[in-house]
Each structure stands twice: as structure tokens, then as C-alpha cells.
Amino acid sequence: MVSAPKYIFVTGxxxxxxxxGIISASxxxxxxxxxxxxxxxxxxxxxxxxxxxxxxxxHGECYVTDDGAETDLDLGHYERFLNVPTSQANNVxxxxxxxxxxxxxxxxxxxxxxxxxxxxxxxEIKHRIRQLGNTGxxxxxxxxxxxxxxxxxxxxxxxxxxxxxxxxxxxxxxxHLTLVPYLSASGELKTKxxxxxxxxxxxxxxxxxxxxxxxxxxxxxxxxxxxxxFCNVEAxxxxxxxxxKSIYEVPLxxxxxxxxxxxxxxxxxxxxxxxxxTQWKExxxxxxxxxxxxxxxxxxxxxxxxxxxxxxxxxxIHAGVANSCRVQLEWIHSESINEDNADVVxxxxxxxxxxxxxxxxxxxGKIAAIRYAREKGVPFFGICLGMQCxxxxxxxxxxxxxxxxxxEMDAQTPYPVIDLLEAQKKVTHKGGTMRLGAYPCExxxxxxxxxxxxxxxxxxxxxxRYEFNNEYLADFERAGMTATGINPEGGLVxxxxxxxxxxxxxxxxxxxxxxxxxxxxxxxxGFVKAAxxxxxxxxxxxxx
Ligand code: GLN
Numbered sequence: 001m002v003s004a005p006k007y008i009f010v011t012g013x014x015x016x017x018x019x020x021g022i023i024s025a026s027x028x029x030x031x032x033x034x035x036x037x038x039x040x041x042x043x044x045x046x047x048x049x050x051x052x053x054x055x056x057x058x059h060g061e062c063y064v065t066d067d068g069a070e071t072d073l074d075l076g077h078y079e080r081f082l083n084v085p086t087s088q089a090n091n092v093x094x095x096x097x098x099x100x101x102x103x104x105x106x107x108x109x110x111x112x113x114x115x116x117x118x119x120x121x122x123x124e125i126k127h128r129i130r131q132l133g134n135t136g137x138x139x140x141x142x143x144x145x146x147x148x149x150x151x152x153x154x155x156x157x158x159x160x161x162x163x164x165x166x167x168x169x170x171x172x173x174x175x176h177l178t179l180v181p182y183l184s185a186s187g188e189l190k191t192k193x194x195x196x197x198x199x200x201x202x203x204x205x206x207x208x209x210x211x212x213x214x215x216x217x218x219x220x221x222x223x224x225x226x227x228x229x230f231c232n233v234e235a236x237x238x239x240x241x242x243x244x245k246s247i248y249e250v251p252l253x254x255x256x257x258x259x260x261x262x263x264x265x266x267x268x269x270x271x272x273x274x275x276x277x278t279q280w281k282e283x284x285x286x287x288x289x290x291x292x293x294x295x296x297x298x299x300x301x302x303x304x305x306x307x308x309x310x311x312x313x314x315x316x317i318h319a320g321v322a323n324s325c326r327v328q329l330e331w332i333h334s335e336s337i338n339e340d341n342a343d344v345v346x347x348x349x350x351x352x353x354x355x356x357x358x359x360x361x362x363x364x365g366k367i368a369a370i371r372y373a374r375e376k377g378v379p380f381f382g383i384c385l386g387m388q389c390x391x392x393x394x395x396x397x398x399x400x401x402x403x404x405x406x407x408e409m410d411a412q413t414p415y416p417v418i419d420l421l422e423a424q425k426k427v428t429h430k431g432g433t434m435r436l437g438a439y440p441c442e443x444x445x446x447x448x449x450x451x452x453x454x455x456x457x458x459x460x461x462x463x464x465r466y467e468f469n470n471e472y473l474a475d476f477e478r479a480g481m482t483a484t485g486i487n488p489e490g491g492l493v494x495x496x497x498x499x500x501x502x503x504x505x506x507x508x509x510x511x512x513x514x515x516x517x518x519x520x521x522x523x524x525x526g527f528v529k530a531a532x533x534x535x536x537x538x539x540x541x542x543x544x
Pocket of ligand 1: 355356357358359383384385386408463464465466467
């Protein structure tokens with residue numbers, strides 16, 4: 001690499017949930033579309049070492065990378081926008097920082113010294129940021145700081161930015177995302193909260209270079225000038241970020257506002273070509289002009305917080321576009337379904353997805369939903385726990401194994417068709433100990449899985465402790481549920497299908513983590529296609 005990597009920090013003020021992740025991903029997309037190699041990192045101020053131990057209600061979905069890191073869901077946005085895999089290095093929490101520093105202290109690395117927030121914690125933070133720059137893979141590293149400036153927990157991160165800006169004034173840029181609220185009573189946009197949040201950042205010694213302002217209404221040039229004056233930024237560096245119909249439109253809105261140009265000029269990077277966004281724009285056009293529409297039910301127990309299934313919902317958007325179809329997701333609580341009401345709750349759907357999950361709550365509703373899909377020939381897609389439930393349902397209702405279950409839910413079941421992975425039997429700690437990350441899977445030719453992927457070996461990401469119990473495999477296959485994808489090392493069943501059904505596919509892995517705008521996931525695409533056919537009354541079962 002010729003020049004030193006550049007570091008862009010994205011901080012947030014005024015309010016949480018302003019969409020720092022989407023702004024970071026959009027800026028990265030624009031720089032990538034101009035030919036720069038970019039990666040995005042998220043620093044999270046909480047004390048958990050990773051979000052793997054968090055209930056989805058706390059923090060939404062836990063996203064998993066190829067290298068098996070359990071990470072913040074924003075990394076999903078980064079991959080969906082950039083189409084480049086992330087890794088553990090792209091997500092660091094306060095807990096991980098402190099864990100490393102304390103382990104070093106115990107080893108004696110700081111022998112004789114008092115270990116303090118400054119410089120030891122801030123040095124470790126800076127190390128984690130520069131680590132991505134030092135790989136030589138990236139020209140630009142965008143680091144998003146979780147939380148809001150002024151939070152006690154994020155202070156060491158802000159201090160690390162101050163130090164890096166001091167050490168590398170030409171290579172560091174700070175983009176501050178704020179809110180410009182509209183007061184309907186007076187009919188005005190208000191800039192005061194932004195002024196205060198920029199001042200707070202200044203108190204910590206950090207000057208914002210670019211302001212990105214979330215707003216429901218247009219920011220007039222006059223308002224932009226006013227904010228520039230009060231906040232110490234150039235007028236051209238006050239960027240309006242209006243609410244968009246889709247997150248995938250935000251890169252184009254940011255291009256119109258010239259966020260990429262402002263950033264490149266400030267970092268002294270050349271502006272050689274216009275962003276190449278042809279494919280992105282085609283995607284957006286198809287997204288906004290669907291030819292058809294299907295209703296698909298997402299059955300899960302965390303539906304009150306839609307972020308719990310973020311990657312699944314995005315996977316449907318990508319797969320919908322690939323089928324020129326708008327997928328209308330119906331969020332159905334698994335606890336609301338039972339054998340008696342399944343046809344009322346699920347009637348009229350063109351497809352049913354049963355979501356991943358942990359623990360007993362809602363499990364019988366998932367099983368009832370699967371029975372309905374199997375018996376009525378409604379396209380079915382089960383992910384992880386959803387696949388395991390499909391196995392349990394088949395055991396109970398087709399193989400007559402009364403009381404069949406997963407040992408996760410019922411340790412005493414007479415038919416443990418889903419059982420703990422051998423490697424999990426010695427595990428005592430909960431954090432980071434599941435079967436995590438990408439593993440190979442061999443597909444059988446002539447199956448729906450093979451038809452969708454179009455190749456024999458695939459790599460998919462995992463996050464589970466339980467697996468299909470191979471002692472029962474022969475019984476299942478004789479009755480029509482076959483294992484069509486197998487992990488070649490351990491023989492673990494990764495995919496099950498029912499051949500006689502229009503579309504009945506359960507996967508032990510999480511395909512949703514790998515679906516991107518440029519590469520919609522083949523199983524999502526195949527499932528949506530089956531749903532479109534189901535709506536039209538065409539069966540796809542005969543094809544394979
Ligand atoms: N609870 C199941 C297991 O641990 C499924 C996990 C999941 O759905 N991610 O195997």
C-alpha cells in the first residue's frame with residue numbers, strides 16, 4: 001500500500017438510534033464505489049465481552065462472522081452494503097478491551113506500573129483500531145462508536161479518538177451524527193441540540209469535521225450555515241440526512257449531499273472517478289417497483305423487537321428483489337399458535353419461516369406451524385432451531401415417536417431426535433462456546449439444496465449447541481425427510497428436506513448472515529420463488 005491508511009470515526013449525539021450504522025455503511029459504500037478498499041469497525045461501550053450472551057430483547061440480533069465472532073448487528077449492515085466479510089477485529093467491546101488489559105496485567109506485562117484508563121485502556125483501544133489499518137488490506141477504516149457522546153461508558157473511546165487525531169492529524173476525520181428535531185408547534189427545525197452535542201464533544205477535546213444531521217425536513221442553506229458557524233465546521237460539511245423509504249437508498253442520498261467528496265477532500269484522498277453504483281441503483285429500482293407481492297409468515301418468539309431478526313428481514317428484501325417481488329413479512333408470535341388455531345393464524349400465507357432461537361418458550365407453537373406447513377403444502381423454511389423443530393415435528397407426527405424432542409427442551413424425552421453436540425458435552429462457560437462460524441457442508445446432487453446453490457460444497461455460518469441425532473437418520477429418510485447437506489468432517493446433518501413437498505427445507509446454519517445486496521442468498525431466493533409459485537398455485541415439488 002502506497003499511502004498510510006485513513007481513519008474515519010463516526011460518533012453520535014443528541015439521541016440513540018439515529019442510524020450511525022447505516023450512515024457508516026453508506027459512506028463506506030460510496031468510497032468503495034469510487035475504488036477505495038474500505039472496512040468498518042464497531043466499538044461497543046458495554047462490559048459484555050461480546051453480545052453472544054445478550055438476550056435479543058437487549059440488543060437485537062447477534063450477528064456471526066465467518067471466523068465465528070458473535071458481534072453487534074451493525075456488522076450485518078456493513079457486510080450487506082459492502083459485500084465483504086467482516087471478522088472479530090471489526091467489533092470490539094469495552095469488556096474485550098478490559099479483559100485483554102487485565103490478562104496482560106496478570107501476566108506481568110506492566111510489571112511495576114499502575115494500570116490506568118489512560119494510557120493503558122486507551123492504548124488497547126487505539127491498538128484495536130490500528131490493527132485493521134496495519135493489515136495493509138484497507139485504505140480507509142471507518143470506526144463507529146456505539147452509544148451517544150457524553151455517556152460515561154464511551155468516554156475512553158472518545159479519548160482514544162482525541163489521541164489519534166493528535167498523533168495523525170492528516171489521517172483522522174470525525175463525522176458526528178446528530179438530530180435536528182422539528183417542532184410542529186412552532187413549525188421549525190431546531191439546531192440547539194446539535195450545538196450542545198458538538199460542544200460536549202469539544203469539551204473532550206474532539207472537534208467534529210463533518211456533521212451529518214438526521215432530519216424529517218429539508219435543511220435550508222441558511223440553517224446549514226448557522227450550524228456550521230456554531231459548531232466550528234465548514235458550511236459544505238453540514239450534511240442533511242433525510243429519512244429514507246429504505247436503508248438501501250441512504251448511500252444515494254449521501255452521494256447527493258456529497259458526503260463522500262467532503263470526506264475525501266478533507267483526508268487529502270484523490271477524487272478520481274464517480275462512484276460506480278449501477279448495480280446498486282438497479283437493486284433499488286427493482287425494490288421500489290416490484291412486479292408481484294407475497295405474504296410470508298416469520299414465526300418467532302422475539303417478534304416484539306424486530307431487530308431480533310434483522311438479517312432474516314434483510315435477507316427477504318434481497319431475495320424479494322431477485323424475484324421482482326415485494327415480500328410482506330407477517331410477524332407471528334410462536335406462543336400465539338397451537339394445533340387448533342394454526343389454519344386461522346397461518347391461513348393465506350404463501351410461505352412460513354420458523355426462526356432460530358433458544359429455550360422452551362414458544363416451541364410448541366413453532367412445531368404446530370411446521371405441521372400446518374407440511375400437511376398443507378405451504379413452502380417452509382426453518383433456520384437453526386426452526387430446522388430442529390421440523391425434525392421434532394416429523395418425528396412426532398410422521399414417525400409416531402410420541403414425546404420426541406430436543407434434549408435442550410426435554411432432557412428426559414424418549415426420542416432425543418435433536419441432541420447436544422459431542423463437543424459441547426464438556427462446555428461449562430456460556431460465552432463464545434457454541435459451534436460458531438463458517439463450516440463446510442457437502443450437498444447431495446438432485447436435491448433442492450443442490451438446485452438452489454448450484455454447487456457441491458458450501459460454507460455457511462453456525463451458532464448452535466444441538467444437532468440432528470444421526471441414530472434416527474435412517475428412520476427419517478425411509479419416511480421421506482432426507483439429509484441433503486452434511487458436514488464432511490463429523491457427518492453432522494446441516495440440511496433436511498421433504499422431497500414430496502413443494503418446498504420444505506430446514507437448515508442447521510444461518511444463511512441470513514451471508515445475504516447481501518449484491519449476493520442475495522440462494523435459499524432465501526429459492527424460498528421466495530416457491531412462495532410466488534404457491535401464490536400462483538404452481539407446485540415446484542416435481543422439479544427435483
Ligand atoms: N437452541 C438451538 C441450539 O443451540 C438452536 C440455536 C439457534 O437457533 N441459533 O442448537
